[in-house]
Amino acid sequence: MIKDTEPKQYPLLEAILAIQGKPLQPMYTNRDVAGIFDTCVRAIQNWISAGRLIPRDLPGRARFLNQDLENFLAASLKKAA
Secondary structure, three states, X not given: OOOOOXXXXXXXXXXXXXXXXXXXXXXXXXXXXXXXXXXXXXXXXXXXXOOOOOOEEOOOOEEEEHHHHHHHHHHHHHHHO
């Protein structure tokens, strides 16, 4: 069995973060995501309620992983095409 030793890449998310000069983090809060997408926290909450953005139910509060944001960006790209 060959193990994948390369870290996962998130090209869409990493591109946005690079433009903003922000580092890739392991987890994001609603406020973090609002900052990434240059919107308000209420918009993030609306996207969650509509099922467009799916958070992880981790201890304390809902959090987003890199893969969650990458999936959101990929889905938005498909709708625009």
